[in-house]
Amino acid sequence: MDTKYSRLAAIIFTASMLVAVVGCAKPKVQLQVSRERLQQGEEVRVSWSSKDAKKVTLNGNPVDKTGAQVFTPDNTTTYMAEATRGDKIARDSKVVAVDPRPARPTIRISADQEAITRGQSTTLRWTTNNADRVTISELGTVPSSGSRVVSPSQSTTYNATAVGPGGTENASARVTVTEDAGPVDRPRTTNTGPNPTIAAIFNQMVRPIYFELDKSDLTPESRDTLRRGAQWLTQAPNRSIVFRVEGNCDPRGTEEYNIGLGERRAQSAKEYLASLGVEASRIQTVSYGKERASGTTEGAPAQAPSWAHDRRDDFIYVSGGTPRNP
Amino acid sequence: MKIKASFLLCSVLAIFLPVLSVVAERQPAQPPQEDFRKQIGTIIVTPGNGPNLAVADFISRSAGVEAATGTFNQVLWADLEFAAVSGLVGRSLYPKTLVPDPASLKFDEWSGDPIKADYVAFGNLQNTGGTVSADTYLYDVKTKQQLIASRHSGETRRIAHEFADEVVKLLTGRDGIATSKIACVVGDSIKVMDYDGFNQRNFAGDGPMVRFPQFSPDGRYLAYVSFKTGVANVVVRSAEGGLIGGTNFTSTTTSPTISSSGQLAFSSAISGDGSMEIYVSNLDGSGARRLTRTPRGINISPRWNPQTGREIAFISDRAGTPQVYVMDSSGANQRPLIARGGQADSPSWSPDGRYVAFTYGGAGSFQIFVADVASGQLLQLTSQGRNESPTWSPDSRHLSFQSNRSGRWEVWQAHIDGSGQRAITRGGGRSPTWAK
Numbered sequence: 001m002d003t004k005y006s007r008l009a010a011i012i013f014t015a016s017m018l019v020a021v022v023g024c025a026k027p028k029v030q031l032q033v034s035r036e037r038l039q040q041g042e043e044v045r046v047s048w049s050s051k052d053a054k055k056v057t058l059n060g061n062p063v064d065k066t067g068a069q070v071f072t073p074d075n076t077t078t079y080m081a082e083a084t085r086g087d088k089i090a091r092d093s094k095v096v097a098v099d100p101r102p103a104r105p106t107i108r109i110s111a112d113q114e115a116i117t118r119g120q121s122t123t124l125r126w127t128t129n130n131a132d133r134v135t136i137s138e139l140g141t142v143p144s145s146g147s148r149v150v151s152p153s154q155s156t157t158y159n160a161t162a163v164g165p166g167g168t169e170n171a172s173a174r175v176t177v178t179e180d181a182g183p184v185d186r187p188r189t190t191n192t193g194p195n196p197t198i199a200a201i202f203n204q205m206v207r208p209i210y211f212e213l214d215k216s217d218l219t220p221e222s223r224d225t226l227r228r229g230a231q232w233l234t235q236a237p238n239r240s241i242v243f244r245v246e247g248n249c250d251p252r253g254t255e256e257y258n259i260g261l262g263e264r265r266a267q268s269a270k271e272y273l274a275s276l277g278v279e280a281s282r283i284q285t286v287s288y289g290k291e292r293a294s295g296t297t298e299g300a301p302a303q304a305p306s307w308a309h310d311r312r313d314d315f316i317y318v319s320g321g322t323p324r325n326p
Numbered sequence: 327m328k329i330k331a332s333f334l335l336c337s338v339l340a341i342f343l344p345v346l347s348v349v350a351e352r353q354p355a356q357p358p359q360e361d362f363r364k365q366i367g368t369i370i371v372t373p374g375n376g377p378n379l380a381v382a383d384f385i386s387r388s389a390g391v392e393a394a395t396g397t398f399n400q401v402l403w404a405d406l407e408f409a410a411v412s413g414l415v416g417r418s419l420y421p422k423t424l425v426p427d428p429a430s431l432k433f434d435e436w437s438g439d440p441i442k443a444d445y446v447a448f449g450n451l452q453n454t455g456g457t458v459s460a461d462t463y464l465y466d467v468k469t470k471q472q473l474i475a476s477r478h479s480g481e482t483r484r485i486a487h488e489f490a491d492e493v494v495k496l497l498t499g500r501d502g503i504a505t506s507k508i509a510c511v512v513g514d515s516i517k518v519m520d521y522d523g524f525n526q527r528n529f530a531g532d533g534p535m536v537r538f539p540q541f542s543p544d545g546r547y548l549a550y551v552s553f554k555t556g557v558a559n560v561v562v563r564s565a566e567g568g569l570i571g572g573t574n575f576t577s578t579t580t581s582p583t584i585s586s587s588g589q590l591a592f593s594s595a596i597s598g599d600g601s602m603e604i605y606v607s608n609l610d611g612s613g614a615r616r617l618t619r620t621p622r623g624i625n626i627s628p629r630w631n632p633q634t635g636r637e638i639a640f641i642s643d644r645a646g647t648p649q650v651y652v653m654d655s656s657g658a659n660q661r662p663l664i665a666r667g668g669q670a671d672s673p674s675w676s677p678d679g680r681y682v683a684f685t686y687g688g689a690g691s692f693q694i695f696v697a698d699v700a701s702g703q704l705l706q707l708t709s710q711g712r713n714e715s716p717t718w719s720p721d722s723r724h725l726s727f728q729s730n731r732s733g734r735w736e737v738w739q740a741h742i743d744g745s746g747q748r749a750i751t752r753g754g755g756r757s758p759t760w761a762k
Contacts, residue, residue, distance in 0.1 A: 078396030095396040102753050132513055132734075132754055143534035143553070144514045164513070165734075165753045216622075244556055247578075252690040254671035254714050255756070256538060256581060257641055257648050259558070260593065260602040260624035263578040267600040267622075284576040285595060286557040291535065318556070 005248035026210065027053035029083035031092040036285075040101040045070050047078045048092070053083035059170045070084070073098050094272040102165035105131040109160040111150075115176040121151035122175055124158055131162035131169075140304050149317065151200035152177055176233030198321040206315040209269060210301035210308060213250070216264035218272055226269060230276035240320035245269045247313070250283040251293035262287030269313045284318065351733040362703040366696075369723050370741045373413030377497065380436055380443035381406060384460065385426035385750070387452035394458045394482045395451045401483050402447075403423055404522065405490030408724070408748075410741055411497050415441050426450040428463055437467040444468055447493055458482055460549040461689070462489040464496060483524060501762075503719045508726055508739050510751065510758040516550055521719070521736070521760070523750030532561055538757055540586035541565075542622050543632035543677065544762030547609065549582035549590065560592050562609055565761070569654045571610025580625065583638075584609065585630040585655070591617075591638055593626040594748050601707045604628045606655060617657035633679025639663060641671055650697070650749060664697055664704070672715045676722040681742075683707070683716035683725055694727050696742065707744045717760045726750070726758040 002266020014171035027050060034045040047068035055064050058081050063069070071077070073096060080093035109126040125147040128134050135141050137159040139148060150158070157174045172242050190302050209222035218226070232238060247262030247269075266285035274280045292310070349758055368375075381403055386395045415659055421435040425448040436443045449462040453704075457703050464474035478485035489506035494502030506521045515531035516539050530536060533554025538550050547570060549706045560582040561572040573579045578594035584590055591606045594614075599621040607614040618625040619716070624643045631637040635655070642651045645662070650670045653660040663682060664670060673684040679699070686695045694707040694716045707716075711731025718725055722742075729738045729749075737755035740747040 076393075076397065078393045080392060080396075093392075093396055096401045097400075099752055130513075139559070146534050159368055253669065254685050256627045256715065257669070257671040259537075259578060259580045260626040260641075260643075263595045263602055263757075264600070264622070264624060266578070267595055271600050280598075284557050285578060286553070287578045289578075291537075316556070 009044055019236075025052040025085070026088045027051065027083040027085040027090045029056065029078060029081045029090045029092050031058075031081040031094055033079060033096055035092045035096070036094065037097045037099065039099050040074060041072065041324075043070050043072050044096050046094075048081040050081070050090075051081040052085055053090075054085045055083070057082045057084075071096075094157045103130040105129060105162040105164035105169045106189075106241060107131065107134070107160055107162035107169050107171045109136070109158060109171045109173045111158075111173045111175050114174065115178065118153060118177050119151070119200070120197060121149050121203075122176075124148050124173060126160055126171075128162040130166055131164040133158065133163045135163075135294070136160045136217050140309075141294045149199040149203065150175065151203060161324040164222050198241070199317040201245065202315070202317040205229060206243070208314050209307040211265055211311040211313075212312070213307075214253075214261070216261065216268050222269075223272065226272050227276060230273050230278050233273070233282075234277045237322040240322070242282050242284070242318045242320050244286060244316040244318055246316060247285070247287040248292055248310055248312050249290045250295055250310040251290045252307070253290065255289060258289035262289045265313055269315075282320075347446055362698045362701060365698070366705060366743045367531075370410045370743050370745060371412055372410070372745075373415075375413070377412045378415050378442055379406065379412035379493075379497070380441055382420060382425045382446060382448035383417075383731040384448065385424050385450045387420065387426060387450040389453070391451045391453050391458055397482045398451055398460060398486045399544075401486035401522075402490055405487060405502075406493060408522075408739070408746060409490065409494050409504070410723070411494050411501055412445070412490055412745065413444055427461070428465070428475070431463075431465060431467075432469050433465075433467045443472070445493075445497070447489075454479065456503065458485070460485050460489065462492070464493055467579075483520065487520070500721060503721050503724065505760055506720050506760060507545070508717075508737065508750070508758050508760050509541060510728075510755045511537060511539065511755060512751070512755050516548070517755075519750075521750075523752075526751075526753075529567065530561075530563060536561075538581055539759050540583050540629075541759045541761035542588065543586045543630075547584055547588075548759070548761075549584055549592075551580045551582065560590070560611060562590065562611065571608075571612070573607075573611040573614075578652045581627050583629045586635040589630075589644075589655075591628045591630060591655075593628060593640075602626050604638065604653075604657075606638075606657075617653065617655075618642070618660070624648065629673050629675055631675045631679050632677050633675070639673040639675055639682055641673065647688075663699070664683065664702065674716045674725075676718045677720055678722040681718075681721065683718065683727075683737055685714045685716065694725065694740075696725070705744065707742075708747070713738075715757045717758050719760055720762045726760050728756045728758065 029050040031048045049066040076097045078093050078095050083090045107128045111122045113122040127145040131144050134144050155176045157172050159172045162169045196229050207225050207228040209225050245266040247266035249262050270283045294305035295307040295310045299308050301308045347550050386392045412700045419440050425431050436446045446467050447464045451460045459479040462476050478488045490504040491502030507524045509518045514535045516529040517526045518529045519526040532552035535553040551558050552561045558578045558580050559573045562570040574611050575596050579594040581593045588609050590609050593602050595602050597603050602624045604617045604625045605614045609631050627641040629639045639652050641648045650664040650673050652663045668688045671685040673682050675682050683696045685692050692712050694713045696705045711729050713729045716725050716727040728735050735756045736749045738749050739750040739756045
């Protein structure tokens, strides 16, 4: 009898000790995230595992003791798993940083006059948002917002493309060119602003020139081009024209120094034009360095995009001149 | 153990940061190249060669601050890791006991094996009337002394940065960089952001295109180039955005830099010599005085020595290819600082005046180099992708620059020894300038 009771007592004691030991165990929880940084719209997998837990919550919501969930957080989020057993609590957390999704680029382009007669010009105007790079067919790489006087010889659709971290957007403007002024309304002219007719003629008479690699010296072809330009610029009606020489480089040099190299190219043209009688005071110079470069191979000046085309001076009409067809 | 660690460090540096031979005109006797590498190696503290710092996770003390606490812990850790003023002891070794306040700190747990911390940072966050506050502590666990007991309130990232700087100041006696800011070009406008790339905000979008921002050494002014009038000209604004002045020339005027005494320098083609020359003027662009004279040459990228305010580093092609030169701010004593062929650009003087970082390379490949001004010795900082336009942290221990290694131009950072490289922008970035 005695032995029986003591054996039973021993079993009960051992069992209760076991319960006590297991009951005392502090719960453990571990939480993992598949990534600690993502962009809005991307997913993160949050997984957790626990030991000795009676109840597990993830950010306050009851969940399985071990499991995983996929989230698409909009903002930086802390994921916290909490394992409880009685009054004992264990926590583990991870922060997932969420970067805002880059905004899609937008682009708008329009022509001041959508229909012109051959020889006339119109101004293309464009604005973009969230774009790193803007290109327009016929014009190449252009600033993110701006305007350009164009004088297409035939009807042309200008396709503009804005590329940014959030994607690519396109827009276009069509300029219809007709043979004679008869059926088309004449473009309205205003008292202010550059005269589009003169600007268009300027563009035809003063042509871009091209340079050799790392050089700002004029080539024989460039001198010929500038001589023809100077002849027109020194004619009486054109002597009040003020214009700008814009120097450019191919993309292989460094950004800051290339501003200097592009300006040297503009200065070479200015100096030569001045020697041919075009007053230096009429000539502004600016360098865009490699900001407008679009080439990836050497190519040739006539083919854009190419490095040979990137290394050039553009000539931009600013003001002055006498209108021919008032 | 310590010897082994530093040997390892040296070997790593030897592989990745070859000290290159240079011609330094002013230094007839070159010290052994080891010196510069050693000197740089002591600036950045890695585990084993400095004090050990443990940073216990801060604890939420009131409901609703759990997310803020997570952010705080992440930012504080990243700040102290990048500060590299101590060896950060990995969290996996930490005791399980939470340390929200000094009463919970058991010194032996932290000072003994395996943590062997010299210092422990800890604390808690709570909601005080709608504002997040952090009670922040730093203890020397060997001497059991309280070194910091402070409270920071406000925006979560900001208060973590403030405490990180407080720890750095206490451990080194020097100001930290966690509350500093960086401006850079994003697309065609200038943005200002925290030093770690967060909180990017608009600064200026002047016309179709702005480029080459430069903070004044005290961070009060920002100069940059705008193409608003069709011609590149310099614009100077206060750090708050108010217009101070600028140039209005009809030829390219670029690369502004502001001295510690508030003078402006820039490069311009206004001379009539067909050249880009360096000029010094008042902060608003008035009273320009020409310093260089190189007909048909290019002198560009001037940068004041922020320490002395009396020297200007710049780039000149007077001897053929663009190289780094130095002159007195009067224009006297123009001499090459680095002359080793190839093409150099965008020099940047460290705030303590000891180093000049610059872009160097050729044939479409450019990297960031650091020159020791006294000896002319060089370290190559980058080797991946193309890297340009370095700028220094206010404590002269880190650099930021633009790199296209990820496939597009982003702003990156690195320690002065080339370690710790990380991108801090994600939506593009160029021409960083780092201010207090």
